[in-house]
Amino acid sequence: MKKILLLGSGELGKEFVISAQRKGQHIIACDSYAGAPAMQVADEFEIFDMLNGEELERVVKKHHPDIIVPEIEAIRTERLYDFEKEGIQVVPSARAVNFTMNRKAIRDLAAQELGLKTAKYFYAKTLEELKEAADKIGFPCVVKPLMSSSGKGQSLVKSADELEHAWEYGCSGSRGDIRELIIEEFIKFDSEITLLTVTQKNGPTLFCPPIGHVQKGGDYRESFQPAHIDPAHLKEAEEMAEKVTRALTGAGLWGVEFFLSHDNGVYFSELSPRPHDTGMVTLAGTQNLNEFELHLRAVLGLPIPGIKQERIGASAVILSPIASQERPQYRGLEEVTKEEDTYLRIFGKPFTRVNRRMGVVLCYAPLDSDLDALRDKAKRIAEKVEVH
Numbered sequence: 001m002k003k004i005l006l007l008g009s010g011e012l013g014k015e016f017v018i019s020a021q022r023k024g025q026h027i028i029a030c031d032s033y034a035g036a037p038a039m040q041v042a043d044e045f046e047i048f049d050m051l052n053g054e055e056l057e058r059v060v061k062k063h064h065p066d067i068i069v070p071e072i073e074a075i076r077t078e079r080l081y082d083f084e085k086e087g088i089q090v091v092p093s094a095r096a097v098n099f100t101m102n103r104k105a106i107r108d109l110a111a112q113e114l115g116l117k118t119a120k121y122f123y124a125k126t127l128e129e130l131k132e133a134a135d136k137i138g139f140p141c142v143v144k145p146l147m148s149s150s151g152k153g154q155s156l157v158k159s160a161d162e163l164e165h166a167w168e169y170g171c172s173g174s175r176g177d178i179r180e181l182i183i184e185e186f187i188k189f190d191s192e193i194t195l196l197t198v199t200q201k202n203g204p205t206l207f208c209p210p211i212g213h214v215q216k217g218g219d220y221r222e223s224f225q226p227a228h229i230d231p232a233h234l235k236e237a238e239e240m241a242e243k244v245t246r247a248l249t250g251a252g253l254w255g256v257e258f259f260l261s262h263d264n265g266v267y268f269s270e271l272s273p274r275p276h277d278t279g280m281v282t283l284a285g286t287q288n289l290n291e292f293e294l295h296l297r298a299v300l301g302l303p304i305p306g307i308k309q310e311r312i313g314a315s316a317v318i319l320s321p322i323a324s325q326e327r328p329q330y331r332g333l334e335e336v337t338k339e340e341d342t343y344l345r346i347f348g349k350p351f352t353r354v355n356r357r358m359g360v361v362l363c364y365a366p367l368d369s370d371l372d373a374l375r376d377k378a379k380r381i382a383e384k385v386e387v388h
């Protein structure tokens with residue numbers, strides 16, 4: 001039995017805990033608020049600010065975990081190097097978590113050191129620098145905080161007079177203490193995918209069938225698997241995923257994000273060194289092993305005899321239209337449960353914000369079924385669930 005300290009206790013952590021406990025592991029789930037989804041199913045929990053290095057150290061010293069599994073990016077990640085030196089396994093590695101929590105580190109590694117194709121980009125520490133960079137990149141362009149996720153602080157800038165707002169919005173959506181943004185060329189992609197990639201302690205790198213997804217305001221709305229893409233594009237994406245995960249080192253499942261364009265090919269966008277939100281579609285049984293089970297096996301060094309696509313799947317998110325400190329209620333459960341081949345996963349978040357992701361609808365169908373129809377079904381059903 002391993003003692004696993006889970007840093008971040010959202011919906012992704014909750015599924016990871018369930019997989020880990022089914023393999024007899026002991027989990028301490030951490031987050032900044034009480035009653036977080038993964039805490040509801042873990043053995044123990046800790047509530048503290050994971051951006052605070054001293055607090056993080058206190059909790060690590062208290063529990064002496066064998067393994068630390070970061071689940072979010074808002075963590076004082078520099079400390080992870082020390083824990084790793086002390087013999088604690090950091091997932092996938094302290095290096096990977098440090099590089100990916102800051103867009104600058106991962107983008108420079110991918111574009112400059114590894115030579116992967118990305119959108120053109122610059123960094124800006126002031127509004128002036130942002131304006132200069134926008135001049136070089138042109139419009140539209142995309143502005144994001146160096147540290148953020150799920151589209152927080154991200155804006156699509158269509159003209160110069162929107163830059164000031166993008167600067168303010170980016171700074172206010174930034175996590176931690178840095179006031180620096182990345183400005184990227186807007187890629188007019190035809191589709192985007194997440195390539196779930198598994199790096200193993202003993203064994204080759206494995207890839208899941210590509211997951212297609214649709215984002216709005218930088219946050220995921222629906223995902224589906226398998227995405228039908230050009231086999232040459234898939235091969236290129238797999239090669240890039242292999243390169244970047246090897247450079248970052250460690251064992252675990254990663255969500256590697258790409259933009260695909262018929263005319264311009266494959267762009268590397270970014271990656272999560274952990275299960276990906278769009279990968280929740282694997283909870284519909286699209287694969288023999290879902291992304292959380294794969295992460296766990298890779299982390300524990302357990303065998304993965306192969307990844308097989310079993311059926312097609314689609315996920316559609318349920319967002320809260322309201323902000324409330326009270327425990328949310330859900331309408332429409334009968335509407336969902338009367339549907340065939342459909343699962344509902346309410347995450348159990350104890351309070352809401354506007355547009356906070358509260359649950360997901362998952363639909364599946366045999367391999368030869370119509371994927372577009374399945375996507376429509378998942379979206380139609382998700383719309384019937386109301387958070388109030």
Ligand SMILES: Nc1ncnc2c1ncn2[C@@H]1O[C@H](COP(=O)(O)OP(=O)(O)OP(=O)(O)O)[C@@H](O)[C@H]1O
Nearest residue numbers: 119142148149150151152184185186187215218270
């Ligand atoms: N340069 C770009 N050109 C076109 N679209 C973009 C660009 N950058 C981001 N996007 C869109 O915004 C989405 C979110 O961007 P990105 O993945 O960088 O943000 P994030 O906040 O890290 O999201 P998450 O943490 O949920 O993965 C992308 O999936 C894509 O749809």
Ligand SMILES: NCC(=O)N[C@@H]1O[C@H](COP(=O)([O-])[O-])[C@@H](O)[C@H]1O
Nearest residue numbers: 008009010011012013072150277356
């Ligand atoms: N794109 C990253 C992502 O989806 N992360 C997932 O969302 C949770 C935070 O949700 P919250 O903001 O609603 O607390 C995280 O804990 C993780 O499970």
Ligand SMILES: [Mg+2]
Nearest residue numbers: 150257269270
């Ligand atoms: Mg992303």
